[in-house]
Amino acid sequence: MSEQMHLIGFYMHSPINHSAMSWTDPEDGRLDGMASFDHWKKLARTLERGCFDAAFFADTPGGYDWYRDSLDDYVRYGVCWPSHDPMALMGVMLAETEHLGLALTLSTSGSHPYTTVRRLSTLDYMSGGRVGWNIVSGHLRAEHRALGAEQLQHDERYDHADEYMDVCYALWNGIKPGAILADRERGLYADPEKIDVIDFQGDYFRCRGVPPVLPSAQGRPVLFQAGSSGRGQKFALKHADVVFAIQPQAAAMTKFVKKLGETAETEGRKDTPKVTFGLQCILGGTEEEAKAHQKEIADRIPIDAALNRMSGTMGVDFSRLELDSRLADNTTEASQGMLMALANMAGDGNATVRDAARLFGASTGMPQVVGTPEQVADELEHLWRSSGCHGFNLTPTTSNSSVEEFVDEVVPLLQKKGIYRTEYTGKTFAENVMA
Numbered sequence: 001m002s003e004q005m006h007l008i009g010f011y012m013h014s015p016i017n018h019s020a021m022s023w024t025d026p027e028d029g030r031l032d033g034m035a036s037f038d039h040w041k042k043l044a045r046t047l048e049r050g051c052f053d054a055a056f057f058a059d060t061p062g063g064y065d066w067y068r069d070s071l072d073d074y075v076r077y078g079v080c081w082p083s084h085d086p087m088a089l090m091g092v093m094l095a096e097t098e099h100l101g102l103a104l105t106l107s108t109s110g111s112h113p114y115t116t117v118r119r120l121s122t123l124d125y126m127s128g129g130r131v132g133w134n135i136v137s138g139h140l141r142a143e144h145r146a147l148g149a150e151q152l153q154h155d156e157r158y159d160h161a162d163e164y165m166d167v168c169y170a171l172w173n174g175i176k177p178g179a180i181l182a183d184r185e186r187g188l189y190a191d192p193e194k195i196d197v198i199d200f201q202g203d204y205f206r207c208r209g210v211p212p213v214l215p216s217a218q219g220r221p222v223l224f225q226a227g228s229s230g231r232g233q234k235f236a237l238k239h240a241d242v243v244f245a246i247q248p249q250a251a252a253m254t255k256f257v258k259k260l261g262e263t264a265e266t267e268g269r270k271d272t273p274k275v276t277f278g279l280q281c282i283l284g285g286t287e288e289e290a291k292a293h294q295k296e297i298a299d300r301i302p303i304d305a306a307l308n309r310m311s312g313t314m315g316v317d318f319s320r321l322e323l324d325s326r327l328a329d330n331t332t333e334a335s336q337g338m339l340m341a342l343a344n345m346a347g348d349g350n351a352t353v354r355d356a357a358r359l360f361g362a363s364t365g366m367p368q369v370v371g372t373p374e375q376v377a378d379e380l381e382h383l384w385r386s387s388g389c390h391g392f393n394l395t396p397t398t399s400n401s402s403v404e405e406f407v408d409e410v411v412p413l414l415q416k417k418g419i420y421r422t423e424y425t426g427k428t429f430a431e432n433v434m435a
């Protein structure tokens with residue numbers, strides 16, 4: 001466990017974050033924010049005021065098409081549709097801040113590693129090393145259909161992603177110290193002897209060329225990974241600085257951190273990646289008020305909207321199943337980690353499709369921490385200490401008002417407890433998030 005709790009804001013560039021129908025809440029500013037950089041600039045400033053490590057963007061291009069084998073409910077309820085590109089927000093939010101990291105989800109299925117290194121590392125270089133990449137291997141069928149690409153089976157997607165990373169490392173490490181001369185008098189920009197010409201010929205990728213971008217202050221972006229199946233964890237242990245997971249209750253969080261540590265030992269990795277868990281905080285002036293708000297959030301979600309999102313993520317058409325059947329009786333080639341986590345949401349492995357859909361609709365399976373600011377601060381401390389995790393990725397209920405509320409009312413309490421930074425100590429995202 002780290003000495004200080006780490007917090008990361010968790011967002012999507014769509015009408016909602018992780019609560020279906022949040023755009024219908026009169027307090028929510030996202031519908032206007034979809035058409036305005038100011039919304040995101042303000043969010044970046046708020047997070048920096050709250051000393052967050054980063055804003056982290058999930059991304060689900062193509063959306064959710066498993067439920068009834070259709071995209072209708074995805075579009076009808078705005079379940080992450082429209083799915084605007086979060087890359088468009090990165091430069092704006094980085095330019096608005098000095099310390100805040102910005103992490104982006106990019107799928108290894110939808111792009112070439114050369115393009116990804118070029119896009120992310122340009123931002124990383126220009127921001128003084130404040131960029132992160134959530135490496136996802138493309139569990140969504142709709143993403144592949146949208147691109148006209150073949151979707152590989154679960155484990156092979158990780159083999160493909162391993163090779164993807166090999167190309168990225170070659171490009172990130174290909175500029176040696178002293179390579180950049182920038183000598184105005186002699187008119188020499190760089191020394192070709194100190195720059196590798198990469199000639200990669202793999203099973204899935206070919207890449208011949210020199211690295212497209214200069215190394216940033218942190219060398220390369222901070223790497224996140226969120227697959228939590230057995231094969232997913234192996235991939236994480238090979239590549240990730242930080243593992244981002246969803247576990248819907250405290251005991252499962254503790255078990256997850258322990259198991260990752262044990263697997264790290266068997267896989268021979270000395271420094272186990274940091275683990276952050278997704279959470280949603282719901283605040284109220286009193287506990288009753290907060291609980292009423294939690295109920296309001298759940299009650300406004302049509303079951304079809306919740307099932308549309310859960311079906312897409314889990315690669316199962318839940319319209320064909322009894323809502324009171326056991327979720328754990330299903331298998332998937334999509335997100336095995338999420339299916340297992342949700343099936344165990346009450347700690348007994350027996351959650352029904354209906355139970356899981358209710359939580360999935362409300363918070364995409366993330367546990368909700370509900371109460372007064374004092375109660376929420378206490379519970380965050382408890383979850384952090386008992387699980388031994390690094391910190392939390394927090395998804396808001398409403399944008400940006402619930403983020404502002406958290407920063408104004410909960411952050412000072414965490415700081416008072418001495419478990420949360422009062423100022424940034426590092427310059428780069430890596431220095432801040434790994435501290």
Ligand SMILES: Cc1cc2nc3c(=O)[nH]c(=O)nc-3n(C[C@H](O)[C@H](O)[C@H](O)COP(=O)(O)O)c2cc1C
Binds near residue numbers: 059229
């Ligand atoms: C917390 C969390 C966040 C994720 N974010 C995304 C995302 O933004 N986009 C995406 O395509 N996949 C996302 N995924 C999917 C995973 O990266 C992974 O591809 C999927 O869970 C299948 O891996 P697994 O079976 O090893 O768990 C996320 C998964 C988790 C648990």
